[in-house]
Structure formats: structure tokens, C-alpha cells
Amino acid sequence: MKITEMHITPIALGDPPLLNAAGLHAPYCLRTVVELQTDAGIHGLAEVPGSAAVDRALAAVRDTVIGSDPLNWHGLRARLAERCAAETSVARGDKPWDGRTRVQVYSALDVACLDLAGRAFGVPVATLLGGIVRERVPYSAYLFYKYEGAGGELAFGTDPPATGWAAARQRAALDPGGIVAQARAMVQEFGFESIKLKGGVFEPAQEVAAMQALREAFGPGVPLRLDPNALWSVETSIRCGRELEGILEYLEDPCRTQEGMAAVRRALKTPLATNMCTTSFDDLPGSVRHGSEDIILTDHHFWGGLRASMELAAHCRTFGRGVSMHSNNHAGISLAAMTHLGAAMPNLSYALDTHYPWQRDEIVVGGRIKIEGGCVTLPKGPGLGVELDRAALAQAHDTYRRAGLTERNDEIEMQKKTPGWKFSATRW
Ligand code: GKR
Ligand code: MG
Secondary structure, eight states: OOEEEEEEEEEEEEOOOBEETTEEOOSEEEEEEEEEEETTSOEEEEEEEOOHHHHHHHHHTHHHHTTOOTTOHHHHHHHHHHHSOOOOGGGGOSSSSOOOSHHHHHHHHHHHHHHHHHHHHTOBHHHHTTOOSOSEEEBOEEEEOBOSOOOGGGGGSOOOOOOHHHHHHHSOBOSHHHHHHHHHHHHHHHOOSSEEEEOSSSOHHHHHHHHHHHHHHHOTTSOEEEEOTTOSOHHHHHHHHHHTTTTEEEEEOOSSSHHHHHHHHHHOSSOEEESSSSOSGGGHHHHHHHTOOSEEEEOHHHHTSHHHHHHHHHHHHHTTOEEEEOOOSOOHHHHHHHHHHHHHOTTBOSOBOOOGGGOOOOOBTTSSOOOBTTEEEOOSSSBTSOOBOHHHHHHHHHHHHHHTOOSOOHHHHHHHHSTTOOOOSOOO
């Protein structure tokens, strides 16, 4: 089998005004959809975080991809490695998300080739990753401080009256009470059994109070996590970590660097998780040497694909790390890919992150994928088990053209609300 066509479609999906360490989400988040076609008439799909740079990097390898055998990932990956400039974890940048492009190229092609192979052999991607360990993959509620508004077309003031989660998704949440109300609505709608708050937005004391309020509201049976996206100093991390001792399932990236995380880890009993200080295979020796975290949050978009995430899971098993998954905003192709990974990972030790409840648009046939009892059930059908809804894809591409965004820049968005606001790598 040979790949004959590679299509790259940038899209924009509505996204509410969510706050984080780097500023504010724009009314749209960008994703890129990759489709491979073969001479056997079988196709494969993937979705990655979008930006003009990622799209350029994907287009730059098109002539390497075309003519390749999608069933020989090692061969294609080796040829891609010759074409793509080397990229270390430093290129990740200091923002909450990952600024690298090469990992996205690998990720898109790995996922699309797996989807293709699954369709060719009539088996799910999870089977190709080693076998299905669980059919229902648990996800965690992902709370955000936010301003009023639902994002997307609705950002322009036409929000219809809403109730339940639809209303909470629009409502501002800027204090512990708002966060608890958001959590109640999200848990009620999706049945999540663990809860994460995106921190790094307000004074640490306010975020500690929000976690204490969540504990008070949900009791000790619901695991809680806080992620300040490395905005705290080591001292602040230790002080706040001590105040939250016994309340958190894990504290995610309180501060920067493996050395910093290791110092916090030595001072606390609460486990530490990361998607910021150990983010690539290059970082694993440092992780072991310093003992920087207990749990590594993989993300197939940033570790170079589903197969690379399975390799990471094996390293985690060897070095006694827990493993779970990080998320940025995404649509259904990525949710399906994450679910196959979660279904196949034997040592998945925590419910996965997902931003999915914050998005409303969808580009796969059948519309929004269901999250029930906090879980996504492995999609039926071969490969990823999802098909593109062509009309919805065309609309999301049209939105991309109209939105005029070429990259994620939460600082610029924040400056529209707070003129002069500046991202700072360590704030408190
Ligand atoms: O989307 O605002 C956001 C998050 O802060 C995201 O960019 C992070 O990468 O969710 C992420 C995390 O766990 O660090
Ligand atoms: Mg994180």
C-alpha cells in the first residue's frame, strides 16, 4: 500500500474566554486536520493543535509522505527525521502549551497511519497499540477560571438562554464559589469522578481556597488536582503544597525545571505530575536523576504520536512513574485517538485530562462524542472509529479563514481585557 495524497486542513473551533497562566483563550482555538489517502482506497485521519507554523511543517514533508508505505511507520519516521530540523525540549517554550512543530508532524502522521492500518486490517487502533485493556476510558473534569461568554460565534453577543452545563459554560467563574458551581454543572452533565482546576491565574491563596472549597463541596471521595502551569516559585509551591496536603490527588507543575520540581517533591507528600518539566524522551534521564515528578502526563500530540506515548508508558513503568494524559482544546478525532491510547495503556494510573466539554463544534460524523459516567467508550469500528463530517469540516475551515488567527497567543487576548498585561514565567 502507498500513500497517494496528504490533505492539511486548518480549522477554528469556538472556545470560551478561559484564563490561564499565559493570559486568556481567544474566541477560537486552532486545530489542523490531516488526511492521508492510499492507492488501496483506504484513508487515515489525524488532528493536531493548529498554527501556521505546524501547517508549514506538515506541508514541508508532503513529498516524503507521498509514496510511503503507511504500514511501515519505522521507515516513514526515519525519513521524516532526516527532513525535519532537530528539536529539543527547549523548543517547547515556557507557555502552558507546547510550541514545537516536529512533534506535531510525527504525531499527525503516526495517528493517520494507525487509523489507516486499523481500517486495512479491520481492527481498532487500540488493538494495534497492543490490545484493549479497558473499553471505557476515564476522563477528569477540567475547570477553568473564566470570563463571561461562550466563545465562537456566540462571542459576539447572541448567546441564547441556557441551563445546566450550557449555562455554566457561558458563566464567569472568578472565585471559589464560581469554581464550585462550574464543577457541579460539569460533573452533573458528564459524570466525571475526578476534578482538575487550571490555576496560575490568581494569587496562590485564592487558588488554594478554591481547592479547599471543592474538597468541602465534593468530599474526600473525589480526587482533586491543581495545575498552576509552573507560575509558582519553589518556596510558594512548598508553602501552598503543604496547605493542600491531603486534599490533592496530585499537584501538577507547580514550578519550573526538573530541579525545582524535585525540591518541591522532596518537601511534600502529595505526588507531583508534569506536562511542562519532562516533556520529551531527552528529558527522561534528567527526570530519573533529579526525581522531578511522580506522574508524567503524556500527550500524543507532543510526544510524537500514539506509539511514542506507549513507549513513554513503558519508561514510566521501568522508572516507577505514574502515567496519564494532558490535554489542550481539541475536537473528536483527537478525543478518539486519546481514548484508543487510554484503552491500550496498561499502566494508565489516573483519569485523563480533556478540554472537550469546553468545545461545542464538532467535525466528525454523529456530532459530539458522548462522555458518560466520566468515561468515553472506545469508538466502534476499525481504526480510530471516527469519520469526517465534510460539511462540518468545511464550515470549521471557513471559520478559520474568517477568524484571521495564525497561532495561539493568550497574552494578546488578555491585553484586550487588561491593557499592558504581560506573561511572566514565574509570577508568585
Ligand atoms: O488551554 O489554557 C489552557 C491550558 O493551560 C493548556 O494550554 C495547558 O497546556 O491544559 C494544559 C496543561 O495541563 O498544562
Ligand atoms: Mg498541565
